[in-house]
Amino acid sequence: MCLAIPSKIIKIDQNVATIDVDGVKREASLLLLENPKVGDYVIVHAGFAIDKIDEKSAMESLKALREIVSLSSNNKS
Amino acid sequence: MAIKHLEEYRDPQISRKLVEHLKVVSQNPIRLMEVCGTHTTSIFRSGIRGLLPPTIALLSGPGCPVCVTAQNEIDTFITLSRIDDVIVTTFGDLMRVPGTNSSLQQERAYGSDIRVVYSTFDALEIAKKNPLKKIIFLGVGFETTAPTIAASIRTAVEMKLDNYFVFCAHKLLPPALAFLMEAKTTNIDGFILPGHVSVIIGLKAYLPFFEQYQVPCVVAGFEPVDILQAIFMLAEQIENNNPDIANGYQRAVTYDGNIKAQKVMDDVFEAIDASWRGIGKISKSGLKIRKEFASFDAEEMFDVRISETEDPKGCACGEILTGQKIPTDCLLYKMACTPETPVGPCMVSSEGTCATYYRYHAT
Numbered sequence: 001m002c003l004a005i006p007s008k009i010i011k012i013d014q015n016v017a018t019i020d021v022d023g024v025k026r027e028a029s030l031l032l033l034e035n036p037k038v039g040d041y042v043i044v045h046a047g048f049a050i051d052k053i054d055e056k057s058a059m060e061s062l063k064a065l066r067e068i069v070s071l072s073s074n075n076k077s
Numbered sequence: 078m079a080i081k082h083l084e085e086y087r088d089p090q091i092s093r094k095l096v097e098h099l100k101v102v103s104q105n106p107i108r109l110m111e112v113c114g115t116h117t118t119s120i121f122r123s124g125i126r127g128l129l130p131p132t133i134a135l136l137s138g139p140g141c142p143v144c145v146t147a148q149n150e151i152d153t154f155i156t157l158s159r160i161d162d163v164i165v166t167t168f169g170d171l172m173r174v175p176g177t178n179s180s181l182q183q184e185r186a187y188g189s190d191i192r193v194v195y196s197t198f199d200a201l202e203i204a205k206k207n208p209l210k211k212i213i214f215l216g217v218g219f220e221t222t223a224p225t226i227a228a229s230i231r232t233a234v235e236m237k238l239d240n241y242f243v244f245c246a247h248k249l250l251p252p253a254l255a256f257l258m259e260a261k262t263t264n265i266d267g268f269i270l271p272g273h274v275s276v277i278i279g280l281k282a283y284l285p286f287f288e289q290y291q292v293p294c295v296v297a298g299f300e301p302v303d304i305l306q307a308i309f310m311l312a313e314q315i316e317n318n319n320p321d322i323a324n325g326y327q328r329a330v331t332y333d334g335n336i337k338a339q340k341v342m343d344d345v346f347e348a349i350d351a352s353w354r355g356i357g358k359i360s361k362s363g364l365k366i367r368k369e370f371a372s373f374d375a376e377e378m379f380d381v382r383i384s385e386t387e388d389p390k391g392c393a394c395g396e397i398l399t400g401q402k403i404p405t406d407c408l409l410y411k412m413a414c415t416p417e418t419p420v421g422p423c424m425v426s427s428e429g430t431c432a433t434y435y436r437y438h439a440t
């Protein structure tokens with residue numbers, strides 16, 4: 001039931017956003033989201049945007065992860 | 078126009094590195110449970126099981142909403158759909174789940190008006206367009222779905238709709254985790270916590286559970302790197318004997334969760350004891366519509382509660398949902414029970430463990 005792919009808000013009309021899910025346009029209710037803005041990436045569940053995805057934090061987590069996996073693999077294969 | 082980081086969370090090179098590390102870290106056999114059905118599906122689809130060292134066993138948990146819906150609730154849904162002037166609306170997954178004698182799909186073939194909707198807003202729209210009919214939405218799911226249902230009830234109030242009703246069979250996840258620990262039948266060494274339930278309830282919602290049981294917990298996203306990272310973090314915690322509750326899905330999950338959604342949910346629902354399919358009653362693990370909104374509560378407005386029923390004979394869904402068995406342990410699996418002729422709900426839902434095994438498991 002979950003769309004795990006983040007979708008981009010491309011238009012907001014009152015409490016309804018038009019979102020772009022991998023090129024397909026859909027509508028999502030914004031009733032459960034604080035301060036939605038055009039350009040935000042959101043997770044949509046059952047027709048509702050339930051969360052914004054924080055791209056900065058995504059990149060930071062990846063960087064940290066990269067460090068963990070490369071640090072202890074000095075004995076490269 | 079996909080978001081930038083997504084490619085990287087699917088990067089096979091990072092996955093490979095994580096698996097290498099996992100092989101070094103994981104020395105002793107451990108049993109990890111992925112609680113959420115969407116995780117189960119991602120794990121199978123990405124082939125993660127085949128990459129893991131033999132020390133790591135993954136168990137699928139009770140996080141598929143349709144699978145844990147009690148049979149008597151399915152029977153109740155069917156009874157509701159037979160009432161004159163009623164239009165039942167539901168998410169598609171429920172249609173084929175067998176009740177004691179029928180399913181919603183069969184009822185629709187017999188002439189009941191049952192409509193699959195994409196969101197509760199579609200159900201509200203149907204209510205608006207059909208003022209002489211009574212529209213009942215069947216609410217199943219966890220903390221991710223519950224706020225969307227709560228929001229629909231609040232919207233129905235604003236729209237002054239008097240023909241929209243919700244049958245609330247929602248379940249809450251943290252009480253189920255505590256139940257699994259109490260049952261002690263599964264010996265779970267660590268939990269991969271659901272991503273989108275956690276988006277709503279936040280990391281803080283698991284703290285009382287973690288403090289009581291001191292079992293390693295990591296919230297995970299749904300991409301292969303997310304899942305491998307969570308497994309790696311859990312293995313580390315277990316090997317170092319350092320149980321912790323960690324957030325491996327920081328781009329989406331915060332400590333506090335989605336407060337706006339929590340408020341709406343709290344406004345409309347209160348926690349009650351609930352029956353889980355194959356598991357039985359778990360204290361304060363379900364949601365009921367509050368008295369203030371009783372006129373939207375299908376359970377109050379239509380007198381149809383059906384008493385206890387037995388789960389289908391031979392179906393091991395209950396043991397599968399609690400990690401005591403895997404689908405191949407069930408004698409009916411692939412024999413009497415297939416996605417075309419499901420005996421239990423775990424074979425119906427796309428997130429059900431039996432259906433996932435059937436689709437991806439070679440043997």
Ligand code: SF4
Pocket residue numbers: 391392393394397404407408409410411414415419420421422423424425431
């Ligand atoms: S294979 Fe079918 S009968 Fe067996 S546990 Fe799964 S759903 Fe139930």
